[in-house]
Amino acid sequence: MRPLDPRLVRRIGPARRYIIVTAGLGFATAVLILLQALLLARLLAPVLAPAPLDGDGLGWWGRLVPESTRTLETGLAWLACVVALRVLLAWLQERLAHRAGVAVISQLREAVVAHVATLGPRWAASGRGTDVATLVTRGLDDLLPYFVRYLPQLALSATVTPVMIVVVLGLDWLSAVIVVTTLPLVPVFMVLVGLLTRERSERHLAAMQRLGTRTLDLIEGLPTLRALGRERGPAARVRALGEAQAKATMGSLRIAFLSGMVLELLTTLAVAIVAVTMGFRLIGGGIGIETALAVLVLAPEAYLPLRNVGFHFHASADGLAAADSAFGLLEDPSAAAARRGLGAAPELRGATLEVEGLAVATPDGRRLAPGSLSFQAEPGRITALRGPNGDGKSTALLAVAGLLAPDEGRVAVDGRTVLSADAAVEESSWLAQVAWVPQRPDLGPEGRTLSLGQRQRRALERAFTSGRPLVLLDEPTAHLDRASRAQILARLRALTAAGATVVVATHEAEVLEEADAVVDVTAVLA
């Protein structure tokens, strides 16, 4: 996985701004770390040197900190300023990171939700809905550690590390050579370790997943076992599986941690070698104490961000994966299968609605439900759709409402096609004439505090009073008591008396009796 998803930068404004600001802060941090090291060298050199210092041991970089900082008062004052600025930067970085992370997550969530809302009921039935719900409610939150922990370290390794190398080169080229030669060894050895252990780690990973699935299987089956009075047996099996899984996991960790060890080993050893080399050169007078102190303090800083990037990568991998699936969803071209435009919808009031050979494939593609549905719905009449569960009554209503493109057949108004597999009238002008009430109405934000029965009544009320000429109702009398059912039927009658076309999907005898025409909906094998 790439450490930085280019789509985050390209598409999400707050992410882009944050990355720029973080890079800036990273550079500022690099400067402060540098100043701190130079000041320590300035302060300590005079007291550690056997003879008074002659000349500036910091070379060109000495211009950043005047030689007057060799005195305790001036030096400490400078050091205090640097520390204060570092405190401020640490605080600012964390604040900005948090704010940016939260803003990016909100924006991605809103984009995914808005996109999914356009995908239609067929997509919702495809079973991917659960994953998306998990993604927008929980998955994207994993991006926060990515922004707060990982990205700043990435920025630091892109700024601090090169700055330190340049500075060390200016101070003492031999130490710089040691740093520069060990730095590339880090990725080389990590890749080498990865290649050498790939087969073993894949085997361990597969074992871990297999055992994890088994354990999950037993856990998921617990209600089933309880319902048969057989819940006591599997605890021992859960343990045995767990032990095997722990063993496999340790096997894979032993390998996974190797690359971390290589990283720490190389970086620490390099610092040690820099120190020892300088020690022997100091004795020979090959290097001054002021220079040596500065290099001693700076060398570990060159490696630190690199170590931290490795350390935080694991925690942010989940967030990156979530962002990846969010972008994958947003860029899914299959979603945007638009139908050819047929212009504005004709006036529905007083017109006859014709459905001809309507067929919609089920999500698994095995059946057509409805199979081949044809009927005419006259204004002022109630047309009832009847049939077994799953044979396509609700789907037929969705297709007539224009919310779902049928696979075959068409919907026409007074002979003019308005909806078919590949063509449709302008959505807003069609939907403005359609009142549709699904089985479990959502009613938008205000509906959430209501019970299902209340929502149902409220949604029906909205449909009855909307004055729209085509009324499509899916099981309107479900979840209602007998008195309410009678009331609904009376309202349906009133609607038709006012000239509306009413189509009802139902298997309720009372509704079927009230209907002027009953159409059987059947599914066929595809």
Next chain:
Amino acid sequence: MSAATRAGRPAPGAGAAPATRASSPEPDRRVLARALRDTGVRPWPVIRAVLAGTMALGSAVGLAATAAWLIARAAQMPSPADIALAATVVRFFGISRGLFRYLERLASHDTALRGVVELRERAYDRLAASGARTVLGLRRGDLVARMGADLDAVGDAVVRALIPVGVAVTVSTIAVAIVGVITPVAGVALAACLLLAAVVPAVLTHRSARIAAVAGTRARAEVTATALSAMDGAAEHRVWGETRAAASALEDADRDAEHAQELAARPAALAAGSQALFSGLALIALVAIAILAVQSGELGGPLAAVVALLPLAAFEAVDAVPAAAMQYHRSAAAARRLSAFDGAGAGSDADRHRASSTLDLDGLRAAWPGMEPTRPVTATVRPGEVLAVIGRSGVGKTTLLTTLAGALEPASGSVRLDGEPAGEADTGVVAAMTAEDAHVFGTTVLENLRVARGDVSEAQAWDALDLVGLAPWVRGLPDGLETEVGPGGHSVSGGERRRLLLARAALSPAPVQLIDEPAEHLDDDGATALRAMVARWRGQGRTVVLVTHDHSLLDVADQVVDLD
């Protein structure tokens, strides 16, 4: 996308949480301590991991100290032999840090993994032994989340909280000891800064986590609800022109959640700043003390360099403390959710088993807490009789069945088995239930049948498979009865799955059999299997209750209850 919310089962806490829990919440410390006791983690492995961690981060401190000494000593231009030992020690620390860090990570993860295994077994055991109402009321997602992620989170308390804090204490002690031996004043200053650098950020981080938990939870729930509503109700919103309103409801909820997170972020940012502050203060103080000590002649150069430069390496261990505080909070929350599984209710009681049983329903209305109860049902089902229950989806047929199984208290009225109120101890023993979403385990066909009864022989298995018309299918499988099915095994179609579950029910010894048929249309083979099953049970004098959507099956029943 709302399969879980539509399952009609209560959220844990609403229904599944045992009523015996104290009203005032237990402190985090105690909840987590209890969970950790259940992991059976012994002190020695933890100490071993802390020792390895101490060696790792102690190496960093040692490296800084000896390197500082080496450079300062070399500056005095002694003979190379005088710094040879220090040079070797520096190289040793350069290597030991990585090695011990590796050992520490292995030791801590090993300890935590073993602990989680132990904890999972206990949690499974305890959950299995808790009331049928708790178990049957669980949503699959909850169960998997708690027995998976939550258990791991408790294990993480060892790796990410306990051990890092232990290492921070030991490494800080070592650093203070080194500096303190050289100049006691510097030791005191370093100790004070280390203590503050550990405690202040930890307290701030903890406060941040608390704010996030209190203010964040409600805001997040709102975000979840509006996001799901915008997606679930998308078609409806299009029809009624509410798409924009739904999107802006989500935006509002997002803004509120951002505000809540903003409140939590403030202490977190202060924590980050305070870490930099205290390590910076230590550096300033120790540099000043070291220089003054040299100038006054109290201290030689090399030891002064150790005092002045040690703070650069000494704070790495305490820097891990805020993250440990965060993990502590998370682990405690997970332990709290896990503990909601414990306690109330009874397991099944094999002693209650009998050959036949009469089921009496008197004005029974069934409901999960917060649900609208079903309409009242009165009926008596004697051995050899069949009661069919029909009604629309969502009307409460499955809830009624769960109540008949003794797993759920009636909302009103009563269920009696041979005159005694049905209870959780009867579930599965006197009244066995086959749910429509009953689980097919990832094991052999035979073991899947043995779920009903542990001692099912091969002959009995074939007989049951024959009864439901599945024998030819099993004969066609590569290993017959020993073929693995379900997750990871041979795939099973919907119809085969239903009949396998029926065969399993046929082998159950319980005198009352409650069968929940799936909402989809039963295929012909399924209907035939069900008829054969019912006929067999009738002959055996079992008491049968059948939930069905297929009205053509009603002729098998002696009585029919319509819940509509």
